[in-house]
Amino acid sequence: MKQHMRADQAPVPFIDIAAQRKRLGKSIDDAVAKVLAHCQFIMGPEVRQLEADLSAFCGARHTISCSNGTDALIMAQMATGIGPGDAVLCPSFTFCATAESVVCVGASPVFVDVDEKTFNMDLASLDRAIEDAKRAGLRLKAIIPVDLFGQPADLDAIAAVAKREGMIVISDAAQSLGATYKGKRVGTQALVTTTSFFPAKPLGCYGDGGAVFTDDDKVAEALRSIRVHGQGADKYDNVRIGMTGRLDTIQAAVLIEKLKIFQDEIEARNRIAARYAEGLKDVAIVPQVASGYGSVWAQYTIRVEKRDALAAVLSTRGVPTAIYYPKPLHRQEPYKRYPVAGNGLPVTDKLAAEVISLPMHPYLDEPTQDRVISAVREALG
Numbered sequence: 001m002k003q004h005m006r007a008d009q010a011p012v013p014f015i016d017i018a019a020q021r022k023r024l025g026k027s028i029d030d031a032v033a034k035v036l037a038h039c040q041f042i043m044g045p046e047v048r049q050l051e052a053d054l055s056a057f058c059g060a061r062h063t064i065s066c067s068n069g070t071d072a073l074i075m076a077q078m079a080t081g082i083g084p085g086d087a088v089l090c091p092s093f094t095f096c097a098t099a100e101s102v103v104c105v106g107a108s109p110v111f112v113d114v115d116e117k118t119f120n121m122d123l124a125s126l127d128r129a130i131e132d133a134k135r136a137g138l139r140l141k142a143i144i145p146v147d148l149f150g151q152p153a154d155l156d157a158i159a160a161v162a163k164r165e166g167m168i169v170i171s172d173a174a175q176s177l178g179a180t181y182k183g184k185r186v187g188t189q190a191l192v193t194t195t196s197f198f199p200a201k202p203l204g205c206y207g208d209g210g211a212v213f214t215d216d217d218k219v220a221e222a223l224r225s226i227r228v229h230g231q232g233a234d235k236y237d238n239v240r241i242g243m244t245g246r247l248d249t250i251q252a253a254v255l256i257e258k259l260k261i262f263q264d265e266i267e268a269r270n271r272i273a274a275r276y277a278e279g280l281k282d283v284a285i286v287p288q289v290a291s292g293y294g295s296v297w298a299q300y301t302i303r304v305e306k307r308d309a310l311a312a313v314l315s316t317r318g319v320p321t322a323i324y325y326p327k328p329l330h331r332q333e334p335y336k337r338y339p340v341a342g343n344g345l346p347v348t349d350k351l352a353a354e355v356i357s358l359p360m361h362p363y364l365d366e367p368t369q370d371r372v373i374s375a376v377r378e379a380l381g
């Protein structure tokens with residue numbers, strides 16, 4: 001006998017790319033069809049159009065689209081001359097690509113603890129990491145703060161520390177494109193800002209993609225060259241080591257259409273986050289957005305003591321959850337050999353044991369939000 005799924009039992013999607021696809025419908029079909037007609041699959045006119053649109057969106061002088069968010073970080077470090085012997089300070093409580101990119105260019109990550117309220121780089125720990133990097137004989141070169149779960153790190157304070165120590169800042173905004181810091185969208189606060197268009201990010205394409213933002217003409221020129229094998233005056237003139245770092249024209253065409261509704265989606269995410277907070281603040285530690293900051297809610301991440309029990313109960317109620325991130329980078333095999341700030345990263349370890357993310361996407365309707373809220377309340381109550 002076919003089992004009937006009641007609407008209040010049907011599984012809730014953790015993110016819902018199909019709902020957005022339905023909303024965009026023909027506009028995406030037409031945009032992709034146009035590329036299929038002109039056949040300029042590499043660096044076609046849509047790539048230039050998207051770069052102009054993104055520059056206008058976040059206020060950056062230069063946007064260099066690229067293959068993915070990890071390559072964006074690698075290209076940013078190649079373009080700013082980061083390499084062996086250099087210390088690059090970054091969080092351990094992040095997606096692995098942040099530190100992986102540092103190792104890829106031959107430099108050494110130095111892991112910094114985070115603040116338990118914002119999940120972002122802690123300034124006292126940053127100072128300790130600087131002392132530890134010096135003691136380890138590394139050259140202080142760069143700081144890579146991450147805007148975790150969509151809320152910017154304290155980019156001005158980090159820039160001030162970098163300036164004091166003669167370092168540069170590369171901001172990993174893979175989760176925070178569209179977020180605001182002191183009233184301005186992220187993209188211009190650091191020397192270089194990188195982002196990702198992986199489908200699950202707030203602005204995702206239909207495959208892999210990324211971008212690098214900078215106001216610096218020289219860095220922009222280096223990035224454009226690195227993106228195409230270190231190309232110089234023409235295709236067969238190579239002036240540096242680069243890579244195949246381009247964004248496909250089809251992905252650019254998709255992103256042009258998605259960027260048009262992105263601000264509307266950011267507002268929807270904020271409404272959902274506000275409702276979640278209202279419904280859950282007395283039973284869990286809910287995420288806070290610091291005053292003067294705006295989040296794009298790449299994840300809605302709460303903290304509870306009995307996380308696994310909560311996940312198990314929610315799963316029986318058709319409410320999926322995810323853990324970002326269960327194992328901090330400094331505890332993972334390939335990264336264990338690199339320095340950590342102070343005697344360890346206590347906040348990172350604590351968060352890794354307590355965080356749990358709830359379904360979050362702009363098309364989560366109010367009845368479904370209420371279902372998530374009551375399921376969490378019942379499980380914790």
Ligand SMILES: *Cc1c(COP(=O)(O)O)cnc(C)c1O
Nearest residue numbers: 068069070095097098174196198
């Ligand atoms: C997703 C992500 C990246 C990497 O982006 P990809 O496009 O998947 O390569 C880097 N840093 C952070 C913080 C991310 O969340």
